[in-house]
Amino acid sequence: MKDNMEGRKLVDQMDVKFQTRDVQVYYGDTHAIKDVNVDILDKTVTAFIGPSGCGKSTFLRSLNRMNDTIPIARVEGKILLDGEDIYDPKVDPVQLRAKVGMVFQKPNPFPKSIYDNIAYGPRIHGLARNKAELDDIVEHSLRRGALWDEVKDRLQEPGTGLSGGQQQRLCIARAVATEPEVLLMDEPCSALDPIATAQVEELIDELKQNFSVVIVTHSMQQAARVSQKTAFFHLGNLVEYGDTDQIFTNPVDPRTESYITGRIG
Amino acid sequence: MKDNMEGRKLVDQMDVKFQTRDVQVYYGDTHAIKDVNVDILDKTVTAFIGPSGCGKSTFLRSLNRMNDTIPIARVEGKILLDGEDIYDPKVDPVQLRAKVGMVFQKPNPFPKSIYDNIAYGPRIHGLARNKAELDDIVEHSLRRGALWDEVKDRLQEPGTGLSGGQQQRLCIARAVATEPEVLLMDEPCSALDPIATAQVEELIDELKQNFSVVIVTHSMQQAARVSQKTAFFHLGNLVEYGDTDQIFTNPVDPRTESYITGRIG
Amino acid sequence: MSPLWLLILILVLAIAGFAIGRTRAMASVDDHRKLHSRPNYYGTNVAMLAFAPAALLLAVWVVAQPIVINASVSHLIPETSYEDAGALNLIMSDVKRVAEGLDVAVAQGALSAEEARSIRTEFTDVRARLGEVGVALGANVDRDVLRAAQAYRARAATGTWFMTAAVLIVALAGFFFAIREARGDFRARNRVENGILTLLITAASIAILTTLGIVLSLLFNTIEFFRLYPALDFFTRLEWAPSFSGRGGASALGILPLLWGTFYISIVALLVATPIGLFAAIYLSEYASKRVRAFAKPLLEVLAGIPTIVYGLFALLTVGPLLVSVFGNGGLLGVDWMGGGRAVMTAGITMGVMLIPFVSSLSDDIINAVPQAMRDGSYGLGATQSETVRQVVLPAALPGIVGAVLLAASRAIGETMIVVLGAGAAARMSLNPFEAMTTVTAKIVSQLTGDSDFASPEALVAFALGITLFVVTLGLNVLALYIVRKYREQYE
């Protein structure tokens, strides 16, 4: 209860979606995320960049409590969504995750048909009143995921029989279908060709009109193209966070500069 | 026997590693690869590019008969490695795969320690005489895979507990450890940051001194940087194959041009 | 040399071969990396070639030699002394017994080897001499039999000699052949793996052999049964009432009420075991802490290890009366559905309890093997754990779970003790699950272990029941396989 009050106090800007305070994540003894404080804005695309293994995925997963599923993972500090502490015992992680959708780094389609993969979220959240509506949602989501044309004739085939990039887009479409308020995307374009990438970036642009999007990417170009804010992680630390333009043109921290210019990894 | 003779006849250039003639791949009724004829040269890096779902992985997998593991997949046509038909019943796919290593699109570490992940190949192929040699191989491979520094203190931890990019590098290191003559890499850098990418590209460059490398990539820049030959696939067809320079500067087929300039996907 | 010693000898040869093959292969190349396979494969190849063919020959020989000798010796019996093949058979078994008896006598020192070769019925009471060493003979030994027996022994000795030679030759041939092969470019691994594959196939065909054995061991008596009892009655009659008083065909031996009881009871058992087992499995693998799981799972498995007689008594003394007090006359519900404690429900529920671990433990392992990424994908969409389990994990684990349930069903069909004590012995065709019924299996056991005339249809019917049940379950299994194939989902 006290936490809660405090939480509410912290919300001063209305367009802050996520506030994190001194977040630490441990895997057993490994300290994977150290003291991360970041405010993620609403209706904004935030990019997480940083060398492989620096903790981007870990931090991203802590934003919708996906780390709960890893037995050895432990999160400390405070993460507020709309001013509410998501690690509060009163919070139902299920509801949280419905609000904060996620696309994983490794595509993980269900061993079901393509249709059922997409329809899964809407079904459990009761987003469709009938079959026709559900069909609509599926088509719409697949279109947004830039996959519709490739799979429209094989909706009943298993999602696991798709190519790597197709699976990735399927997972994007699946996440979009539940209409989350925040979408966390872990390298959503890693297996996509430039055109598909462009389509996904378009989708991200469209989503940001109403929602908040957080994207992990290794492509500076992509970060520069789609995001308004960028956070640079290094060895578990949030080194720098600010407007994307500023980070890419005029980074404050020397490490950021080295990374962007390709000197540290 | 006859096939074999014929195969030998076809070898006119000594530096051709793979020759494929009218290769077709089917998944059940889906015709995923159509009439592909391509000569992959020794000591050369060949890049496969093309929109997602066009059949790059499928074709790559048919080069070391990994498609054998998919019950519904069927390969027709002729694929010659050093003039010998790899689909000849006399050919031992195991030996073939030891010669033709592979890095998969989705990182798939064994649920074993990092050390054992790397050491597995050398062990079964008897590449090390003793523990010290094996340690050497593991270290060397991890270094080549640009992962050594990150994992040298946790070699006994499970490979599945690594970050996405780390897993990808682990799989690269694992493939390199068996010293294959040809290395097939399916989007090896998709989850890597620029620096790690550069290191892997360096590795590829190094490998091509002695071996043949085939790499699937969605990054035109990467293809241009590392490869000498480029093959462009579209909807299961090999649209164009030639010197990388030529493909990127002066493509013959309009589809290639559209793809490279970002108009079709 | 006796087969056992021969076996040990070739085993030693194989072990030596392993070492030699390995060393030779390593020596054949300057760098062992140039070997096609790992050195151990070369060693194994030598061991395999030295051992396997020789052992196989040995096995075949040990089986075939008596048959061959039997055939050759039977010519020594004058044709006048027997009427038909059956009688010759009898005489020959006597011959063998005498021959073995002589062997035993020699081994025990009751006869010298020379004596054994030369004794004559005219001068020695062979039966008595052999009786002294504890060899049972059916009748006094006549001259021809003894002569044949002596010939039998002589030929057996020669045969054994040849066997020793042949087996050793084959072993050595394999040995040297493989040693010669142990060179760097030889594909030893492929050879060894083919050997292993052969073993695997052999193991798989044991199932076929068992089936064949079962069918054959039931078939003759079944045919005999149908000679005595009309098949049509057996398959279509709705009554099961074997009689005792030698009233011939008065027994009613219709299988249908038994089959009905079998399926009714099995279904009740599965209705108990499947949900409980499945929910237990889900809880153990998805919700329970490691601690709880490590403790609850083996405990549940104890249920599978409690002897069925305990379950039977449990059904009879606890479950039955309990059910009667609920569903019986003057029971809690005020209905009078249940006359006595013995009922389909009693047996079904008890059997269900026994089958819980079959479903729970096996399913738990399978559910646990579903990759975490599947669950993550579902949680990431805001699914609750139960939605994840029901819609993602269970479908992925379905083939294994079906296997577990089928196994439980099989067990239910094959169970006897619980049925006898819980459901009774009376065959009945009724829809009321609170009535006593019985199963095919229970009747197989009771007719086999009963007191009726063993040549009568009442006893032989057990075999016909066995084979019919076999065919029926075969059909059900084909159906199950078909269904599983249709709904199979593969992850990744």
Place this chain on the structure above:
Amino acid sequence: MTDATHGTAEPAEPRRRKASLYASDAHTRRRNAAEKRFRAYGIAAIAIGLFFLLVLLVTIVRNGTPAFTQTFVTIEVALPADKLDKSGNRDIEEMKKVSTFGYAPLVDDALAEALAQAGIETPFANAKDLRQIVSASVAAQVRDAVLADPALVGTSHEFRLLAASRVDGYMKGRVTRESVARDKNISAEHLDIVDQMIAAGLVERRFNPGFVFGADASESRPESAGIGVSMLGSFFMMLVVLALALPIGVAASIYLEEFATQNRFTDLIEVNISNLAAVPSIVFGILGLAVFIQFAHLPSSAPIVGGLVLTLMTLPTIIISTRASLKAVPPSIREAALGVGASKMQTVFHHVLPLAMPGILTGTIIGLAQALGETAPLLLIGMVGFIASNAPASFADGFLAPNSAMPAQIYEWAKRADPAYYERAWGGIIILLVFLMVMNIIAIILRRRFERRW
């Protein structure tokens, strides 16, 4: 819970927008309720399972523990030479001629003597009437002692003799004075004597090693029956089962799951195996009798035959569970191994099999449990009945000499008329379960080591 405190009933709104995380909407509440129900089902399922287990175990233990103690009578028995060795030259062959019928009166006299010494009056004129206090086995016990040590003849020796089952039952509360009224095997007078003997310290109830280690006894002397020898029978059978069923089962599964191409033949094998699981166990007994005893001429009543039959019976269980767990290993693991040039065989043995191990071990545990508790097939191969052999003389004898098995022994005891056997049957079940646990513990520990998620 959360929903309870924040339970403002909002109208059900399909798309939750900007709702507080702390307050759940109706749809989520419904889902959470479903979740809780689901979880409760799980707990309930386990609770039901464990409840039944508890009930069964309590029944077993309550009925079975009395079997572990037994009532003994300790008395001096005079061993007069004129009765036991008439020739007087201590020739064993000669002494063997005196049968147990000759020894029985000695025990009667000893009893009478002991009572007299303790000052207990007997209403019986004839010492023979006292015989009903001690077991029918005591004459044999004395005789064995004398034949083992002929020097005892002519002396008095103290023996601890088994009390008769009725006396034992009296000590354990099973036999009461009312029930004795119509019992011709013992009378109230005997019980009076026993009461006084207890007071005099001649009768005591103590742990009975003979039950755990001894051999079966006939119907008329339950007090001397033990389960030890049949435990050895079970042990040797389980050796056979483990040595054959596990490797054969795993090998067959590997072939079917990893190597066999799907065709009619493998379908046939597959259907066959699941069908074998449904074959009643007694049919395996018929098979065993026909194949192993009548065709292969293995000795009947021998644990080796029992082991072979049980192996065939257990195979389907192991194969089905092994196949299911092989199937559950994700294909990406296989691809990874094949990709570095491992052969299929290596892939299976190095990667797939270890990952499938938990399921294999579960199948083995369940299969062995089933095999260990099975009676019906043993009925046909001659392992059920009165097979009071002694412990096997050698390892090979363990497989070949006639023996029974624990479940068969328990089954036999449960059928016998004397209620003392009923208690022994339950006691046997306790031992069977302990045996089972010991057998499974290794498998359970191994299974925990192999368990992992990926």
Place this chain on the structure above:
Amino acid sequence: AAARDQVQVAGSSTVLPYASIVAEAFGENFDFPTPVVESGGSSAGLKKFCQGVGEEQSDIANSSRKIRDAEIEACAANGVTDIIEVRIGYDGIVFASQLDGPAYTSFTQADIFNALAPKVVVNGELVDNPYTKWNEFNPDLPDAEILAFIPGTKHGTREVFEEKVIAVGCEATGALEAMIAGGMSEDDAEDACLAVRADGRSVDIDGDYTETLASIDANANAIGVFGLAFYENNTDKLKVATMAGVEPSTETISSGEYPVSRPLYFYVKKAHIGVIPGLKEYTEFFISDEIAGPDGPLAEYGLVSDPELAATQAMVANEETMQ
């Protein structure tokens, strides 16, 4: 294979207790190993016995009934021709109920028939059995629900029960006559007499007496059919019913006063005598006065000893086979 050195016995589980007592005493007193006595039913035992002559075949079959002609033929077909039949005594078959239950003291066969037959004679007419309580047809019997646990059709006891109780009752109550009068042939009527009602008041027990006992335990009014020996070992739980006023005991049965009993047998393969060590000795020991006599351990256990034991002893001594 090493020669078998112990006597191998198989067969009836009714004879098993007696055989095991004898085998045990035999093992204690002779140098021969204790015989192996398998149970498994008379049918299985005789089948094994008739499989053939030889070391791997069994020596003795215990049987709770006389060997049948068809079985003798089957034996002969397998070369088992010389069979010695040994009758060891009689098994009394008794009715008993819960100790605290109603007292069934004045049974006759007719009462049992009236209680358990599907059709009975009421007022001279053959009707579907209307009775639910014992005292409805015999006021001397208790006012208790009819419930009987009778041996299942696998048991030899059932045959005795049918012939010595039900069939007798059928005739006594006039049901047989009524059936014949109703147009049945004599054979059919005799058959029909033996049926029992199927409405759950008569329950077949395929298991053993322990199962019957457990069933009785759970049903206060029920009566069950037991062997005399079993009853005598369980007097703490069971109360025996008299039959035609006679209480069953070894004495009343051997004198023939108590009508329901059956002989028990074992069969010896003559060909094995003299070759299987101890076979003859075991056979003689079994029927010696010390063992099978009225004061021997078998009688003590509940076997009704055979008044003509001496004749059997002589027959065994001479190895007289069945013709």
